Amino acid sequence: MSSDTVFPVVGPAEAETVLQQFADCCARFQLQSVAHQGFSGARIWKVVASDPRFLAPLCLKRWPDDHPPPARLPWIHQVLLQARERGISFVPQPYFTRGGQSSCEWNSATWELMTWLPGEVETAPQPSPQRITAAFRALAAFHQATADVHQSSGNANQPAPAIADRLARWRDLTGGGSEQIQQACQRRSIPALDDLAALWLARHAKLPVSLTSRLFDAAKLTLPLQPAIRDLWRDHVLFDGDNVAGFIDFGAMRIDTPLTDIARLLGSLAGDDPALRQIAIDTYSAANPLSAADRDVIDLLDHTGAILAGWNWLEWLYVDGRQFPSLPAVRERFTTLVGRTIGPPGVVISADA
Known part of the structure; x- marks a missing residue:
């Protein structure tokens, strides 16, 4: 992240366009912007299908320009896929684009779509x-x-x-x-x-x-x-x-x-x-x-x-x-x-x- 970093304003229309690049995404959905975006400058949306019987919630993420390196992201996704294949259900599963890629380049940014994981973060100073x-x-x-x-x-x-x-x-x-x-x-x-x-x-x-x-x-x-x-x-x-x-x-x-x-x-x-x-x-x-x-x-x-x-x-x-x-x-x-x-x-x- 450079010293003149400006966090981009990304609207739902752009997110919807990106979402259509992924093969397993349903035609009708709702995008819910996540309020807490962290420190990196990434943008996150929760993707909810109109009929939740057909699709569990997903997580659409727009990574900041320099993190992670785009060339490393497919490797990261392969590690996650291997973990899930071996029974690690608490890491997200990546989705693939219609072109068979686990990420999407759009408007000079890298995007990914993965399963949405439920739960809450620990807020107590000392966890149990x-x-x-x-x-x-x-x-x-x-x-x-x-x-x-x-x-x-x-x-x-x-x-x-x-x-x-x-x-x-x-x-x-x-x-x-x-x-x-x-x-x-x-x-x-x-x-x-x-x-x-x-x-x-x-x-x-x-x-x-x-x-x-x-x-x-x-x-x-x-x-x-x-x-x-x-x-x-x-x-x-x-x-x-x-x-x-x-x-x-x-x-x-x-x-x-x-x-x-x-x-x-x-x-x-x-x-x-x-x-x-x-x-x-x-x-x-x-x-x-x-x-x-x-x-x-x-x-x-x-x-x-x-x-x-x-x-x-x-x-x-x-x-x-x-x-x-x-x-x-x-x-x-x-x-x-x-x-x-x-x-x-x-x-x-x-x-x-």
């Missing part, structure tokens, strides 16, 4: 142990169902891209990037966020030395690689009671260590609650055993991910000047990051900063 258990049992099942996708191409054990990316970003920040962001925060004012930015900069002016050395060590590890969702956080997990009804939004999926999914979901759902974190790790490990080294990497990915996410938000907002559909949602997200990395006492991630 039952929901934590369900979420990590579902994640383990997804990883089991897709574990062999990368093995056919050989070299399944390699240094993890997630760790390499974090190390590169860490170097960028320690090499002058953080100073550039701090200067931008002084020049630009965003009243809804300035107080949080000041808190962040006061706490994280220097990145933790201990995490720097751990990143260097982790970058030398070779880990099993397979499809990793990479953006599985609480807003992308749907619950029906205490059961997982859906995982959504796979645009960031790529070949990586599955440990990055565990870390992302762990920090988002369990936060820094020791009991919930233990339940999450034990649940996942019961299906896919985790070694002590794996658990160290999960902890590292979680901690560095939270710190880098805060710096990324400041750069997007104060340096790049990006605009997001909902500034209150941005504040809520950044407030969570501030809370995780700054306080309250006893849960500070970067104690040596």
Whole structure:
């Protein structure tokens, strides 16, 4: 997403035109625009047939211009199809166009049509142990169902891209990037966020030395690689009671260590609650055993991910000047990051900063 991002205004007429490109779409339907569109700039509609006996609800999505890369989207859809073929019903099923493609290029944008998944996101700061258990049992099942996708191409054990990316970003920040962001925060004012930015900069002016050395060590590890969702956080997990009804939004999926999914979901759902974190790790490990080294990497990915996410938000907002559909949602997200990395006492991630 570029610094001059403008979220496009896409009307129902264009969505209806795109919908007709898909082979299994019925002739009569209703389009319901989804109010919560997330941070990426994607547009989403719920597609409801006039007679629901003939078609379950579908999800029509217009992806933003640069995410995910159009060439990667068919591969993402194949991973989802394989997961569903192996019994993973809580991921969406892609639909194909009349030309046999799982996505549609229309008006300089990439569109996809998939099954609509029911359920609700977790809104409580601390989910119940039952929901934590369900979420990590579902994640383990997804990883089991897709574990062999990368093995056919050989070299399944390699240094993890997630760790390499974090190390590169860490170097960028320690090499002058953080100073550039701090200067931008002084020049630009965003009243809804300035107080949080000041808190962040006061706490994280220097990145933790201990995490720097751990990143260097982790970058030398070779880990099993397979499809990793990479953006599985609480807003992308749907619950029906205490059961997982859906995982959504796979645009960031790529070949990586599955440990990055565990870390992302762990920090988002369990936060820094020791009991919930233990339940999450034990649940996942019961299906896919985790070694002590794996658990160290999960902890590292979680901690560095939270710190880098805060710096990324400041750069997007104060340096790049990006605009997001909902500034209150941005504040809520950044407030969570501030809370995780700054306080309250006893849960500070970067104690040596």
